Amino acid sequence: MPDDAAKREMKSIPPKGADLSDWYTQVCLRAQLVDYAPVRGCIVLRPYGFAIWDLIREEFDRRFKATGHQNAYFPLFIPESLLAREAEHVEGFAPEVAWVTEGGGEKLTERLAIRPTSEVIVGMMYARWIQSHRDLPVLINQWANVVRWEKATRPFLRTLEFLWQEGHTAHATQAEASEEVQQMLEIYRSVAEDILCLPVITGRKSEHEKFAGAAATFAIEALMPDGKALQAGTSHELGQHFAKAYDIKFTDTDEQIKHVWTTSWGVSWRILGGVIMVHGDDRGLVLPPAIAPHQVVVVPIPKKGDDTVAVAAREIAALLQGVARTHVDDRPEQTAPWKFNEWEMRGVPLRAEIGPRDIAAGQVTLARRDTLEKVAVPREQLAARVSEILADIQRSLYARALAERERRTVVAHDRKSFVDGLVAQTGFVESLWCARTECELDIKAETSAVSRVIAGAAEPGSVCAYCGCPAPVRAFFARSY
Numbered sequence: 001m002p003d004d005a006a007k008r009e010m011k012s013i014p015p016k017g018a019d020l021s022d023w024y025t026q027v028c029l030r031a032q033l034v035d036y037a038p039v040r041g042c043i044v045l046r047p048y049g050f051a052i053w054d055l056i057r058e059e060f061d062r063r064f065k066a067t068g069h070q071n072a073y074f075p076l077f078i079p080e081s082l083l084a085r086e087a088e089h090v091e092g093f094a095p096e097v098a099w100v101t102e103g104g105g106e107k108l109t110e111r112l113a114i115r116p117t118s119e120v121i122v123g124m125m126y127a128r129w130i131q132s133h134r135d136l137p138v139l140i141n142q143w144a145n146v147v148r149w150e151k152a153t154r155p156f157l158r159t160l161e162f163l164w165q166e167g168h169t170a171h172a173t174q175a176e177a178s179e180e181v182q183q184m185l186e187i188y189r190s191v192a193e194d195i196l197c198l199p200v201i202t203g204r205k206s207e208h209e210k211f212a213g214a215a216a217t218f219a220i221e222a223l224m225p226d227g228k229a230l231q232a233g234t235s236h237e238l239g240q241h242f243a244k245a246y247d248i249k250f251t252d253t254d255e256q257i258k259h260v261w262t263t264s265w266g267v268s269w270r271i272l273g274g275v276i277m278v279h280g281d282d283r284g285l286v287l288p289p290a291i292a293p294h295q296v297v298v299v300p301i302p303k304k305g306d307d308t309v310a311v312a313a314r315e316i317a318a319l320l321q322g323v324a325r326t327h328v329d330d331r332p333e334q335t336a337p338w339k340f341n342e343w344e345m346r347g348v349p350l351r352a353e354i355g356p357r358d359i360a361a362g363q364v365t366l367a368r369r370d371t372l373e374k375v376a377v378p379r380e381q382l383a384a385r386v387s388e389i390l391a392d393i394q395r396s397l398y399a400r401a402l403a404e405r406e407r408r409t410v411v412a413h414d415r416k417s418f419v420d421g422l423v424a425q426t427g428f429v430e431s432l433w434c435a436r437t438e439c440e441l442d443i444k445a446e447t448s449a450v451s452r453v454i455a456g457a458a459e460p461g462s463v464c465a466y467c468g469c470p471a472p473v474r475a476f477f478a479r480s481y
């Protein structure tokens, strides 16, 4: 492709600030993360997108295993009669369930739900596996796809079929189940903040916003550049609802037969949508080094007929072995500027340029994706400097996102500032709140926003900024994805 045409194509994404939605979709496609599938609302996760998802998955998986969880796999189909047993749960999911009614050319005697989540099938199996206190706790996670028939869809943020993990645990006591839910919430927070550089607020969901069938839901919520919140992970105390509906009982140490206490917790590829939205810029994706399939891309800038540059590029990759995931882009058919644009679009944190002048000076030119700064580094310092710069990118992406969230969060003290803040959709509105469902529904009707999390208790004597009723809690509100 001629260089000018390539440049034009690489540069044709709309500015992030002009049309976030179009920018987002273009970045997902042009960075080669996803492509559209023939079924509306479904996406194909391309190899580069999958490589990123794999790195995210490894971070979660390592932490799940370190806290005693094991992976297993449950089937995709759930018989209708089984799904119907937990009333609140089925009511919550019914509008989004896809059904299989025929198989092998015959009409099925019972419809099969394609799992929207797996509490039901897991609960049924746990009833079989758990008899005694010695069988507890059961700590299982599964990495799987689920289907929710959504109307409006967007790559990663909302798709009919999506990849996620869902943890399902069973415990002898409520206290243990509650501790599990907080432990997993903390794992979600730490991966979001430390690995994905996404600052999140954590807390409990209101009655109106909690998971269908849960006693209590806790969540991590990130703020997107358009002032909307993204729920990026949830951890649920299911109480004994599912244990009673699916008859999960055990003989306790006191010889009494009791129902177990269950939890479930999930993070989906939606969190990657948050990463793209928060860190990306007008040139495309910006990846935190921790989840970048290529942390460094080496781009040789050769002179015609001179292959010393290609040799030097390979030497640089060798110097970075064990320091950074490094890719040498030695495609002869593309020019260096074309490659710069492409790897910027695809979010590679650090570019190492090597040309005849660099070779003569015994140096490598490093270009940071986040700040676009360039620095020449002597070859003997390369490994140490790359390591430092990657760590600095990781830190500064988080710091930048945190500063942005703080700048966009307003504290509302009265009804006017509360409503104005939500209508302006600058970001989170933090306020004292009565936590009543009626109040939440009124807020939603007036502003299209709901509470995102209840972050803590309020001082005695506090009043709700919106309705003036006594306010037991402090909460964050926003419109959401």
Ligand SMILES: [Zn+2]
Binding pocket: 433, 434, 435, 436, 439, 440, 464, 465, 466, 467, 468, 469
């Ligand atoms: Zn209120």
